Amino acid sequence: xxxxQLYPWLMPALLIISxxxxxxxxxxxxxxxxxxxxxxxMVQTLISTMLVTSVGPLLFGIGLTQFYVGIVNMKKVKGYEx
Numbered sequence: 001x002x003x004x005q006l007y008p009w010l011m012p013a014l015l016i017i018s019x020x021x022x023x024x025x026x027x028x029x030x031x032x033x034x035x036x037x038x039x040x041x042m043v044q045t046l047i048s049t050m051l052v053t054s055v056g057p058l059l060f061g062i063g064l065t066q067f068y069v070g071i072v073n074m075k076k077v078k079g080y081e082x
Contacts, residue, residue, distance in 0.1 A: 029069070040066060041068075041070060
């Protein structure tokens with residue numbers, strides 16, 4: 001929280017990054033690149049800690065869901081390949 005007060009440019013940058021990751025997660029899910037979906041879920045979970053007073057809880061939930069969906073679908077795809 002103190003970082004956003006110390007650096008005023010940080011909040012708009014985090015907002016742009018979170019919108020970009022939401023759009024990127026949609027594209028990676030459609031392309032069935034589940035490892036990238038896991039990575040984007042981790043990034044969203046980390047970003048959500050700095051946005052606690054605004055959309056942080058929502059972004060945290062979305063990030064954890066993407067992480068879980070990526071793991072489940074990656075195991076499902078690996079099962080069919082062997």
